[in-house]
Amino acid sequence: MAIKPVPIEKAYRLLNHGPTTMISAKHNGIENVMSAAWVCALDYAPQAKLTIVVDKIAYTRQLIEKSGYFAIQIPVAKQAELVMAMGQSRKDVPHKLDRLSLFYQDGFDLPLVRDCAAWLICKLIPEPHNQQAHDLFIGEIMAAWADERIFADGHWRFDQVPDELRTLHYVAGGQFYLIGKGINLA
């Protein structure tokens, strides 16, 4: 398994098909990870941007606001139970991170969850009105990487990987769908 950089202007393609994500952040040495379905591409050039929705009760929110950075990771089917576990609040499950294996990429002090399909590191573009009124945060994508078995040359390769490496798409109440068959109309 090799993790390869994804060009910034193509990073939106990691999100375009609507996968469920996990958001991570760190401030003053405290790391956290939360599951999030409401993450969306916002632009690819000249500034690559994305939006995330993070409730005021989320522990991760203050880490993002204080540090000015967050990371998005795109988990795969074999991590479905982990995604459910990271959907619980750290306040209710103080040791929830014990289930995770985290790693760091050079140059960024942001914890990343191992064994995901892809990762995007974002710098918060402060928009206090959006954050307060809508729980909506905008990030500039500073770097991105993907597991080259699953995403390479700017495209997902789901038809070439086992089901356990397909992305997860959450509905509600523990119900997910995996991404399915590809079609190409080019």
Next chain:
Amino acid sequence: MAIKPVPIEKAYRLLNHGPTTMISAKHNGIENVMSAAWVCALDYAPQAKLTIVVDKIAYTRQLIEKSGYFAIQIPVAKQAELVMAMGQSRKDVPHKLDRLSLFYQDGFDLPLVRDCAAWLICKLIPEPHNQQAHDLFIGEIMAAWADERIFADGHWRFDQVPDELRTLHYVAGGQFYLIGKGINLA
């Protein structure tokens, strides 16, 4: 095929798994429809909201800004060519809507595309800074409906329909994936 209302507070579930959409709008009798992958739930209660990203060059954008309303529809696999066609600009393909069959729901002057899986009617929440700086529009969900074969009782039923009724998830360059297998961790 029966179209049934979806309770407003559950309408986010139509978008939660990240389907590619088509956005429609109407002003002064002029209708338009555009394909859009960057549509995301923003809240479910007390006010159900979603975000859409619409470029300044999109013809639909002025219809939304002038009328204050738009609709989101969630197309299915058999409509993939239609989704590609609606991704072209009306400026380049003036008669692109000739390919579509539109209908209206009582009480809303918004064209809806037939044979989709679901529809959401939204009232624009004006946020001029977001619209200008980020091409980001926020809508309040006023009504929603779904094809009850595909979405019923607050949940998608993709495992019970043929592939042609699965939602589409666009990547880039004509590459889509259909939504796939369900898993339930409840």
